[in-house]
Amino acid sequence: xTRFDNLAxxxxxxxxxxxxxxxxxxxxxxxxxxxxxxxxxxxxxxxxSGLVIANYIPRAVDVRVYGPRSMVRSLDxxxxxSKVINLHDARAGTITVPMTPDSFSLPGGVRAIRIQPxxxxxxxxxxxxxxxxxxxxxxxxxxxxxxVLEAAVDPPRVDVSGPESExxxxxxxxxxxxxxxxxxxxVVREIGLDLEGLxxxxxxxxxxxxxxxxxxxxxxxxxxxxxxxxEANATGVSWWPKSVKVTVEGPMPRLRKLKASDITVVxxxxxxxAGKNSVKPEFEIPDGFRILRVRPxxxxxxxxxxxSEVD
Numbered sequence: 001x002t003r004f005d006n007l008a009x010x011x012x013x014x015x016x017x018x019x020x021x022x023x024x025x026x027x028x029x030x031x032x033x034x035x036x037x038x039x040x041x042x043x044x045x046x047x048x049s050g051l052v053i054a055n056y057i058p059r060a061v062d063v064r065v066y067g068p069r070s071m072v073r074s075l076d077x078x079x080x081x082s083k084v085i086n087l088h089d090a091r092a093g094t095i096t097v098p099m100t101p102d103s104f105s106l107p108g109g110v111r112a113i114r115i116q117p118x119x120x121x122x123x124x125x126x127x128x129x130x131x132x133x134x135x136x137x138x139x140x141x142x143x144x145x146x147x148v149l150e151a152a153v154d155p156p157r158v159d160v161s162g163p164e165s166e167x168x169x170x171x172x173x174x175x176x177x178x179x180x181x182x183x184x185x186x187v188v189r190e191i192g193l194d195l196e197g198l199x200x201x202x203x204x205x206x207x208x209x210x211x212x213x214x215x216x217x218x219x220x221x222x223x224x225x226x227x228x229x230x231e232a233n234a235t236g237v238s239w240w241p242k243s244v245k246v247t248v249e250g251p252m253p254r255l256r257k258l259k260a261s262d263i264t265v266v267x268x269x270x271x272x273x274a275g276k277n278s279v280k281p282e283f284e285i286p287d288g289f290r291i292l293r294v295r296p297x298x299x300x301x302x303x304x305x306x307x308s309e310v311d
Contacts, residue, residue: 033066
């Protein structure tokens with residue numbers, strides 16, 4: 001191949017390249033323009049050892065871009081753009097990172113015309129560790145006639161790390177809400193810590209076990225017209241009154257259902273002497289209840305002489 005042939009070949013390649021470049025230029029310049037707001041994720045890397053971020057950092061910045069419609073649309077659908085903030089050489093204090101059009105790698109022909117926020121501040125503080133008491137956050141009401149006896153957390157303290165300004169003033173951490181609404185038995189939940197608004201990180205325990213002891217409320221109830229009975233048939237024995245008023249103490253759910261027929265009031269007439277007697281009756285009541293008061297306390301019993309002699 002001659003030198004002339006080589007020159008001709010080079011000129012053909014150059015002409016093709018020039019034609020392709022002109023095509024792209026006309027494509028970019030001549031295509032209809034568009035504007036679009038895209039959300040660009042913010043990524044922070046290389047936080048120095050012994051330091052921690054102590055303020056809120058937005059997860060993304062809103063960037064208004066302008067350029068050829070096809071390229072602008074591709075930014076929102078196919079191309080992934082992010083803003084990386086490298087803290088490799090940072091020290092404790094406040095670092096201001098400006099958000100400028102040069103902060104983002106955009107394709108040719110597309111430019112950023114507005115960025116919100118215009119800057120990001122990163123506050124770095126010394127990293128501190130501390131054992132913090134955990135308090136259970138109970139929501140809702142237990143069932144009627146029940147009460148919370150105790151709410152225990154295991155472990156009662158957790159080790160957390162975070163910014164010195166937060167750790168030093170922190171006395172306790174709440175758990176996430178534990179719903180006890182309608183509970184009538186002990187509630188046990190494995191639940192996380194409420195770290196919203198804080199820049200803390202648990203060291204060992206991400207969750208704690210909350211045990212809420214729920215038991216019936218102890219109440220009192222007065223039951224009238226409780227029949228007074230004889231322990232055995234005794235001819236001619238009379239007594240007054242025929243019924244008494246009994247005040248009982250016990251668990252409210254069962255106490256509400258307790259009736260006069262559930263209580264037995266008995267007089268052992270055969271053990272009495274002939275004549276008029278004033279005696280305290282004996283009682284039988286279901287387990288779990290306690291008799292506090294009886295009105296009247298004593299029953300008047302009249303025992304004929306014949307009954308006494310048989311005894």
